[in-house]
Amino acid sequence: MEEKLMIPKWVNKHNELYTAATRHPFTLSIRDGSVVFSAFKLWLGQDYIFVRAFVPFVASLLLKAWKESDDDSDVEVILGGIAALNDEISWFKREASKWSVSLSSIVPQKANLEYCRFLESITSPEVEYTVAVTAFWAIEAVYQESYAHCLSDGAKTPEELKETCQRWGNDGFGQYCHTLQNIANRRLEKSPEDIVLKAEAMVIRVLEYEVEFWNMSRGET
Numbered sequence: 001m002e003e004k005l006m007i008p009k010w011v012n013k014h015n016e017l018y019t020a021a022t023r024h025p026f027t028l029s030i031r032d033g034s035v036v037f038s039a040f041k042l043w044l045g046q047d048y049i050f051v052r053a054f055v056p057f058v059a060s061l062l063l064k065a066w067k068e069s070d071d072d073s074d075v076e077v078i079l080g081g082i083a084a085l086n087d088e089i090s091w092f093k094r095e096a097s098k099w100s101v102s103l104s105s106i107v108p109q110k111a112n113l114e115y116c117r118f119l120e121s122i123t124s125p126e127v128e129y130t131v132a133v134t135a136f137w138a139i140e141a142v143y144q145e146s147y148a149h150c151l152s153d154g155a156k157t158p159e160e161l162k163e164t165c166q167r168w169g170n171d172g173f174g175q176y177c178h179t180l181q182n183i184a185n186r187r188l189e190k191s192p193e194d195i196v197l198k199a200e201a202m203v204i205r206v207l208e209y210e211v212e213f214w215n216m217s218r219g220e221t
């Protein structure tokens, strides 16, 4: 069957990279129960820094949606995303305290710094709304797919990590990612070729950064 929607088409076309990001050895180790807790703690501290940098990116996306979108509900969806991030930051603080991770002394690793710098670069007004919302979908979808897999049939995820997996792996978050994908697909359908090409390149870059981010927790970066 010929796929008309751009995102499913790209997921198919770049399946190897998509799978590298969503079935990474680190999240697979959570799923099979072999995860080393020190690796999880490293991820926790690094992701807290990432999420703090993610907020201004989503704020810039909100501004773009408000200015450029043809559908008022986009702003509401993104605002919901910002509200969820507010909650997420509180969750990171609680979770870090449970694991005795001191968030104030976390030093961002190279892969994290590079990803955060990239996020900052795409807050620029020169990045079109369609391209930015596609990036947003990709960033959220990697976590949704990765952590939902840790809760699926046959998973041996340690009890201590189930709440983390629930955070991104729950059905509500899955629905939210689907809504983001619908927004991106709708915009891409109406976009000229150059924007579509930029959005595809954006998906590839996000997936590459996500793989590098997970790699930190394997001690490879």
Ligand code: HMH
Binding pocket: 047, 050, 051, 139, 140, 142, 143, 210, 213
């Ligand atoms: C690195 N990517 C990374 N961290 C996150 N928290 C998300 C995506 C999803 O919010």
